[in-house]
Amino acid sequence: MNNILNKNHKGDCIKVMKNMPKEKVQLILTDPPYNASKNGVNLPNNKTGGAYYKVNEKWDKFSPKEYLDFTKKWVDEADKRLVPNGSFMVCGSLHNIGEVIIVLKDKGYKFINLITWKKTNPMPNITRRTLTHSTEFIAWFAKGKGWKFNYENMKKYNQGKQLKDVWEFSLCQGAERIKGDNGKSAHPTQKPLELFKRLVEMATDKGDIIMDPFIGSGTTAIAAEMINRMWIGIDNNNKYIKLANKRLKDLRKKNQQ
Numbered sequence: 648m649n650n651i652l653n654k655n656h657k658g659d660c661i662k663v664m665k666n667m668p669k670e671k672v673q674l675i676l677t678d679p680p681y682n683a684s685k686n687g688v689n690l691p692n693n694k695t696g697g698a699y700y701k702v703n704e705k706w707d708k709f710s711p712k713e714y715l716d717f718t719k720k721w722v723d724e725a726d727k728r729l730v731p732n733g734s735f736m737v738c739g740s741l742h743n744i745g746e747v748i749i750v751l752k753d754k755g756y757k758f759i760n761l762i763t764w765k766k767t768n769p770m771p772n773i774t775r776r777t778l779t780h781s782t783e784f785i786a787w788f789a790k791g792k793g794w795k796f797n798y799e800n801m802k803k804y805n806q807g808k809q810l811k812d813v814w815e816f817s818l819c820q821g822a823e824r825i826k827g828d829n830g831k832s833a834h835p836t837q838k839p840l841e842l843f844k845r846l847v848e849m850a851t852d853k854g855d856i857i858m859d860p861f862i863g864s865g866t867t868a869i870a871a872e873m874i875n876r877m878w879i880g881i882d883n884n885n886k887y888i889k890l891a892n893k894r895l896k897d898l899r900k901k902n903q904q
């Protein structure tokens with residue numbers, strides 16, 4: 648087991664997970680493709696949140712049936728890796744959260760919370776044909792009884808009172824957003840680190856293992872490592888594995904200083 652921990656693994660997550668030991672992971676925390684890519688809408692001169700390029704990636708395009716089948720397949724493999732009292736958290740938007748919820752409910756999971764991430768700086772809606780999309784969701788499910796919930800600790804995020812299920816964070820931008828050589832975002836969907844840290848802190852303890860089958864730029868790994876959890880990351884894109892590894896190297900170097 649130790650040889651697969653605190654590492655990013657390159658490959659299709661369904662295949663990679665098949666070779667991993669069963670029932671070792673306390674939390675699956677992941678941000679899968681949302682199936683949100685259609686036509687790129689770009690706002691290079693956007694003033695509110697900086698330049699904006701709509702997600703338009705090959706890995707993010709499925710027919711509705713393909714997306715449901717894909718979700719069933721990766722959830723099935725991830726489920727086998729989770730301990731009996733483990734938590735399963737999946738990020739989504741209006742594009743995909745329905746499918747995610749159906750698949751996890753169908754597997755017998757208990758739906759604990761639908762956490763709403765309220766964006767403090769959402770992108771303006773240039774079509775003027777819909778409301779401004781300003782939320783994403785994290786569907787939190789438990790595999791069985793006795794899931795971990797660090798209830799008292801979470802109160803610090805609400806002035807000592809019970810934490811509610813709507814959390815405000817800005818889009819990942821500024822110094823936190825990793826840029827490529829061309830000055831554009833190095834990963835199209837990098838998530839806010841503080842959001843992921845809070846999710847990890849909420850449902851795990853020090854030393855627990857967190858797995859993210861769609862690690863992208865490595866946000867789950869960074870969050871886990873910052874608060875002394877172990878982790879397993881997977882991505883099928885070599886460019887993103889390198890990016891996540893570089894981010895980790897920088898964090899570890901900083902920790903040694």
Ligand SMILES: C[S@@+](CC[C@H](N)C(=O)[O-])C[C@H]1O[C@@H](n2cnc3c(N)ncnc32)[C@H](O)[C@@H]1O
Nearest residue numbers: 659660678836837838861863864866882883884
């Ligand atoms: C929404 S992004 C994750 C972003 C990440 N949360 C972050 O903060 O950077 C989804 C990632 O899944 C990867 N991916 C897509 N299909 C995959 C598959 N079948 N197996 C493994 N990774 C996959 C993509 O390369 C992409 O980096």
